[in-house]
Structure formats: structure tokens, C-alpha cells
Amino acid sequence: xxxxxxKTDGHPENPQESPIKDEGLEAGVANLSGDRIEKVxxxxxxxxxxxxxxxxxxxxxxxxxxxxxxxxxxxNDKNPAFSPAGKVKQTIWEMMKRKGRVAPDSIRRMSxxxxxxxNLCKRCSMYCPFGIDIAYMMLVVRRxxxxxxxxxxxxxxxxxxxxxxxxxxxVKEDEWVDTLQWQEEDAREEIPDIRxxxxxxxxxxxxxxxxPEPKFQAELIYQAAxxxxxxxxxxxxxxxxxxxxxxxxxxxxxxxxxxxLKRKHFETAMRLRVKKIVMGECGHAFRxxxxxxxRWLGWRMPPVRIVHAIEFYYxxxxxxxxxxxxxxxxxxxxxxxxxxxxxxxxxxxxxYVVNAICENFTEMHPNxxxxxxxxxxxxxxxxxxxxxxNRMRGNRVKADQIADTKAKIVIAPCHNCHSGLxxxxxxxxxxxxxxxxxxxxxxxxxxxxxx
Amino acid sequence: MHDLYSxxxxxxxxxxxxxxxxxxxxxxxxxxxTVYRKERFILSYIxxxxxxxxxxxxxxxxxTENMRQHPAMTAVTFLFHIxxxxxxxxxxxxxxxxxxxLDIRWLALPDSAADGMTAxxxxxxxxxxARRIISPEVRYLTSASDYFLLALVVLPFLSGFYxxxxxxxxxxxxxxxILSGEILLIAIPFTRLSHMIVGxxxxxxxxxxxxxxxxxxxx
Numbered sequence: 001x002x003x004x005x006x007k008t009d010g011h012p013e014n015p016q017e018s019p020i021k022d023e024g025l026e027a028g029v030a031n032l033s034g035d036r037i038e039k040v041x042x043x044x045x046x047x048x049x050x051x052x053x054x055x056x057x058x059x060x061x062x063x064x065x066x067x068x069x070x071x072x073x074x075x076n077d078k079n080p081a082f083s084p085a086g087k088v089k090q091t092i093w094e095m096m097k098r099k100g101r102v103a104p105d106s107i108r109r110m111s112x113x114x115x116x117x118x119n120l121c122k123r124c125s126m127y128c129p130f131g132i133d134i135a136y137m138m139l140v141v142r143r144x145x146x147x148x149x150x151x152x153x154x155x156x157x158x159x160x161x162x163x164x165x166x167x168x169x170x171v172k173e174d175e176w177v178d179t180l181q182w183q184e185e186d187a188r189e190e191i192p193d194i195r196x197x198x199x200x201x202x203x204x205x206x207x208x209x210x211x212p213e214p215k216f217q218a219e220l221i222y223q224a225a226x227x228x229x230x231x232x233x234x235x236x237x238x239x240x241x242x243x244x245x246x247x248x249x250x251x252x253x254x255x256x257x258x259x260x261l262k263r264k265h266f267e268t269a270m271r272l273r274v275k276k277i278v279m280g281e282c283g284h285a286f287r288x289x290x291x292x293x294x295r296w297l298g299w300r301m302p303p304v305r306i307v308h309a310i311e312f313y314y315x316x317x318x319x320x321x322x323x324x325x326x327x328x329x330x331x332x333x334x335x336x337x338x339x340x341x342x343x344x345x346x347x348x349x350x351x352y353v354v355n356a357i358c359e360n361f362t363e364m365h366p367n368x369x370x371x372x373x374x375x376x377x378x379x380x381x382x383x384x385x386x387x388x389x390n391r392m393r394g395n396r397v398k399a400d401q402i403a404d405t406k407a408k409i410v411i412a413p414c415h416n417c418h419s420g421l422x423x424x425x426x427x428x429x430x431x432x433x434x435x436x437x438x439x440x441x442x443x444x445x446x447x448x449x450x451x
Numbered sequence: 452m453h454d455l456y457s458x459x460x461x462x463x464x465x466x467x468x469x470x471x472x473x474x475x476x477x478x479x480x481x482x483x484x485t486v487y488r489k490e491r492f493i494l495s496y497i498x499x500x501x502x503x504x505x506x507x508x509x510x511x512x513x514x515t516e517n518m519r520q521h522p523a524m525t526a527v528t529f530l531f532h533i534x535x536x537x538x539x540x541x542x543x544x545x546x547x548x549x550x551x552x553l554d555i556r557w558l559a560l561p562d563s564a565a566d567g568m569t570a571x572x573x574x575x576x577x578x579x580x581a582r583r584i585i586s587p588e589v590r591y592l593t594s595a596s597d598y599f600l601l602a603l604v605v606l607p608f609l610s611g612f613y614x615x616x617x618x619x620x621x622x623x624x625x626x627x628x629i630l631s632g633e634i635l636l637i638a639i640p641f642t643r644l645s646h647m648i649v650g651x652x653x654x655x656x657x658x659x660x661x662x663x664x665x666x667x668x669x670x
Contacts, residue, residue: 050485050486050488050489050490051482051483051485051486051489051490051493052486052490052493052656054482054485055482055649055652055653056653058643058645058646058649059643059645059646059649059650059653060643060646061597061600061643061646062589062592062593062594062597062643063589063592064586064588064589064591064592065517065521065524067588068517068520069517073588078587078588080587080588080590080591080592081591083588083591083592085592086588086591086592089591089592125657125661125669126515126516126517126661126668126669126670127516127517129509129517129650129654130646130649130650130653130654130657131505131509131653131654131656131657131658131669132653132657133657133660290664291664291665295492300492300495300496301664341667342661342665342667343665343667344665344666344667345665345666345667347667366516369667369668369669370516
């Protein structure tokens with residue numbers, strides 16, 4: 001990486017002047033023509049967006065008050081190119097100023113900004129006096145880039161997997177079922193009569209996860225099964241596609257594939273005639289099923305009730321269905337994932353759960369709705385290794401925030417946060433361990449075999 | 452001069468008021484119509500309760516996290532906007548003009564108060580200008596249009612202040628004051644100054660989304 005080009009005002013106009021190698025972007029840009037770019041920008045900015053977009057553009061008074069909301073801005077020494085409105089300036093304003101006549105290389109850079117320098121965490125909506133939804137503006141940019149086929153390679157591959165397999169990680173149907181049966185078998189050493197009920201029609205709950213769980217975190221399914229058994233929950237998992245609740249298409253602006261995924265997921269729950277979907281500890285998937293995917297399909301709220309793991313654990317603990325042997329003793333802190341706190345108001349329930357299972361809990365600051373994003377969410381980590389260093393530089397504030405708590409365990413009830421915080425811990429040498437709630441819950445709860 | 456004065460305070464004043472009120476009304480109706488036609492989902496998320504909850508927080512000084520992070524900006528912004536809205540409406544000489552034009556009248560601010568408040572508007576504009584030049588994050592977002600809008604706002608107040616104090620050549624200042632005020636009124640519906648109404652609507656929508664769907668605060 002070369003040094004950024006510094007302009008006369010003392011700030012790098014283009015913080016990533018050295019182009020990061022990304023085959024997806026390069027191949028996409030090679031196919032662009034001025035006419036095509038203009039046509040797509042017009043299509044999206046004139047036809048697909050409407051009153052909301054116009055209101056945001058006409059209301060923004062360029063006051064810069066959104067800046068302090070953004071972890072990228074704060075972590076990059078307050079470089080204004082990383083401020084929320086600064087990113088809109090480099091993308092949307094530029095497209096509008098040039099009436100769609102944007103050079104292919106500029107589209108490449110805009111794709112980078114929208115995909116890898118914004119986590120769509122919506123913290124800036126809470127700092128803009130007018131509540132302008134800048135995450136939405138960045139999604140509009142991503143949508144344009146998607147239509148122009150200039151999307152970072154890694155996340156596009158994930159979307160391709162979604163499209164072909166209805167899950168995020170190219171998990172084949174038989175591999176899925178095999179994995180569940182393997183976890184069931186392992187769990188039987190702990191609780192001999194445990195089941196992971198597949199395809200149980202009329203069960204109360206369908207438990208859905210994201211594809212990385214069967215792919216390389218199968219112990220999470222194991223631990224969930226133990227929890228379900230212990231709490232006596234009537235649950236099932238589907239044996240067909242539709243089991244994966246994740247959604248990277250939502251983050252590349254590929255709304256059509258997002259719609260297919262969510263339809264499959266909801267229809268699977270309806271086929272199994274369950275009363276609700278309980279989902280594992282994932283943030284973006286919650287956003288997809290609770291907020292964005294359902295809307296694309298025309299449902300104001302999800303057609304099947306969605307219960308995030310945090311709320312599920314809360315309900316079980318509150319109802320006394322799970323008993324705690326001995327609380328976890330290590331000092332812990334809690335990272336509020338954007339999509340379930342700012343996106344779902346689950347931060348107080350998360351605290352109830354943490355306090356119920358841990359003895360030494362220290363808050364990080366700021367917290368709850370105001371928590372800093374992990375810098376992995378919004379599809380940023382899914383854009384892969386080329387952008388990792390920028391992602392790390394873009395979240396020094398998170399490292400400081402964690403270090404200040406002095407806790408050695410960070411609870412992050414979200415997959416993206418989990419991976420993002422592990423990277424941050426390594427990069428900034430924080431030497432903290434990232435855990436899901438279920439990891440601790442599994443360790444401290446009373447289990448049937450121990451009665 | 453007198454003819455010009457009568458022309459500006461008569462037909463042109465009426466014209467600028469019609470453009471201002473008509474333009475804003477059209478803007479809002481057009482927005483609602485576009486929402487109805489293309490983004491109807493917005494209507495099903497708008498919530499009076501959560502929208503107002505958010506609005507009240509953002510209209511109360513220092514009630515939000517970001518306002519507390521920028522105390523000077525917050526204080527100036529509130530004083531500026533309050534004075535900006537009150538002075539033109541409650542200035543005695545404006546009320547007298549309205550009485551001539553439409554035969555309606557209302558209570559006026561004492562002249563000394565209006566004078567001080569006008570100075571505050573001008574001071575606010577100077578603050579905003581300085582901020583645009585000094586703060587890197589604001590300068591980065593600033594283009595010529597931002598200075599232009601600032602000038603559009605400050606000129607009627609500056610000239611009004613000058614005219615009120617009857618400094619040398621003040622009759623010209625009166626003419627300039629009326630003209631610049633009318634230009635400002637006409638410009639509002641067509642520029643980012645329309646945030647005076649649209650900004651409330653975007654806030655209400657975001658407040659509704661945060662309160663109703665995301666069950667979180669947005670301040």
C-alpha cells in the first residue's frame with residue numbers, strides 16, 4: 001500500500017489511491033461503457049428511488065454533523081473522506097453532478113467506498129439532525145454497482161452461492177443433513193436421548209442458522225441442540241433448502257436474490273407449520289428476515305414471527321426453563337451488534353441474559369444504540385482479504401473501546417461481529433476472546449444429564 | 452424610489468409569498484403523492500407517536516447525544532433558527548405591511564428585542580461560515596452553493612439591521628432588504644433551504660422506523 005495522495009487541504013481525497021486488487025471489480029470495470037453507466041444510474045436514481053431519496057438529497061445541508069457517528073471517520077484520524085456525508089459526496093453527489101456520465105474507474109472507487117468503507121450500521125441516522133438514512137444511500141450505490149456488475153469478488157461469490165444453493169457457503173443438501181446428524185450423534189454422548197428433529201411438521205419452533213454454522217462452526221448447532229433439549233422446546237430444523245437465514249444479496253443490492261432467499265425461508269417455515277422462527281446469534285440475518293427481506297416481498301412485518309437468539313434465551317431464562325449452575329466468573333464485556341440493537345432493540349434483553357449467566361460484566365462505552373459497529377458487518381468482511389487492512393484501520397475506536405473495559409472476554413451475539421472482533425483483537429493485540437452467548441450459556445447451565 | 456418601494460411591497464411581496472407558500476405546499480403534496488405512488492410502504496411505517504417522539508428530542512436543545520457533543524454548534528443553531536423564524540413574522544414594521552396588504556395583524560416583538568435577534572441571525576451566519584471554512588469535515592462537504600445559500604439567508608437580515616438603524620443611505624438598504632427578503636422566500640422551496648419543512652418529515656420517518664420497527668431510540 002502506498003501513501004495516500006494528500007491534497008492541498010491536508011486531507012487525502014482518495015484514501016485508497018493505491019487500487020486494491022479485486023478481480024470482481026477489475027473484470028466488472030473492463031465491461032463498462034459510458035452509456036451503460038449513464039443508463040443504469042438514471043434507472044436507479046430516477047426510476048427505482050423516489051421521494052425518500054429526493055428528500056434526503058434536498059434536506060442535507062452539508063453540515064458534517066454525521067461525522068462523529070462513523071467509526072471509519074473516527075479511526076482514520078477524522079479524515080473527512082470517511083465521514084458518512086463524505087461518502088455520499090464521493091458517490092451519489094458525483095453521479096448527480098455529472099448527470100450519470102461517470103467514468104468506469106470512478107464506479108470502481110464508488111463500489112469500494114459503498115461496499116468496504118461503510119458497514120450500513122445506521123449509527124449516522126442517529127447523529128444527522130434530519131435523520132437522513134445514509135446507509136440507505138450507500139445501498140443505492142451498491143445497487144447501481146450491482147446493476148453494473150462491479151461488485152467485490154468475494155461477496156459476489158457468496159451471492160452466487162445464495163442463488164445456486166439457497167445458502168451462503170455452497171453447502172450441499174446432503175452435507176447439511178449429514179452435519180445435523182453428526183452433531184446429533186456427538187450430542188448423544190452428553191445426553192443419550194437428544195434429537196435434532198428434522199422436518200417435524202407442526203413443531204412450535206423452526207430453528208434457522210446461517211451457513212457458516214454447518215460449514216465450520218457446527219459446535220454452535222450442537223450447543224443449540226443441548227439448550228433446546230434442556231429447556232424442553234418443541235423444535236425442528238428443515239432438511240431442505242430454506243434452512244439458511246443469511247443474506248449477502250441484501251448487501252450487494254441484489255434485491256431480487258434477497259427476495260428469493262427470504263421467500264424460501266418463510267415458505268419453509270410455513271410448510272413446517274411452525275409458530276415462529278428462532279434464529280441463531282446473527283445480526284445481518286436478523287436484518288434480512290425482520291427488516292429488509294420481508295419488505296421486498298411485500299410484508300410490512302415478517303409473515304412468521306422472528307425470534308432472535310438473544311430474545312429466545314431471555315424468554316427461556318425469564319421463564320425459568322434454563323437454570324444456571326454457577327455463573328461464568330471471567331470478566332466479560334458485551335458488544336451490541338448494530339442489527340439487533342439499533343436494528344431490533346434487543347440490547348436490554350441482551351444485558352438481562354449476560355447478567356443472568358455472568359458474574360462480572362463491564363459495559364463498554366458508548367453502548368446500546370450508540371455502540372460502535374464491529375466494522376465487519378454490512379457485508380464488509382464478506383468482501384474478503386483485499387480489504388482486511390482497511391477494515392482494521394477503520395476501527396481503532398472499537399479496539400480502544402474494548403481495551404478500556406479490561407475484560408478478557410467479549411460477548412458478541414452476532415456472527416459478523418464475532419469474526420470482525422477476532423480480527424480486531426489480533427490486529428490491535430488486545431488478546432481478548434470473542435464468545436457467543438450460547439458458548440457461555442452452554443457452559444453454565446444445568447443439563448439433563450447432570451441431574 | 453417610492454414607486455419602486457410600493458411595487459416591491461405590493462405585487463412583488465404578494466408574488467414571493469405565493470411562491471413560498473405555494474411552492475412548499477406543492478413540494479409536500481408532491482412528496483406525499485410520490486410516496487403513495489412509488490414507496491407506499493413508507494405510509495405503513497409512519498407512526499405519529501414515534502415520529503413525534505423523535506421530533507421532540509431533536510427540537511429540544513441538548514436532548515440528543517450529538518447535540519451534547521457539539522455544545523457551541525447546538526447553542527448557535529437553536530438561537531439562530533428561533534430568531535430566524537420569529538423576527539420576520541413578529542417584526543412590527545412587517546406586521547404593519549401585512550395589515551396594508553391583507554388587513555390582518557398580530558402581536559409584535561419590541562423593536563429592541565427584534566434588533567438583538569437580528570444580530571443573532573447575522574452572528575449565526577458568521578459562525579456557520581467560519582465553521583465551513585475551519586472544520587475539515589464541513590469544508591470537505593462545502594461547495595459554492597453552500598456559501599450562496601448562506602448569503603441568501605444573511606442578506607435580508609444584514610440589510611434590515613442596517614435600515615433599522617438608519618445608517619447613511621438607509622433608504623437603499625430598505626429597498627435591498629425587501630428585495631433580498633423576497634428572493635429568499637422564493638428560493639426556499641427550490642433549494643436545500645426547504646429543509647425547514649422536509650427536514651421535519653425525514654426526521655419523523657426515521658423516528659417512526661426506529662421506534663416502531665427497530666424498537667430503538669434515534670437520538
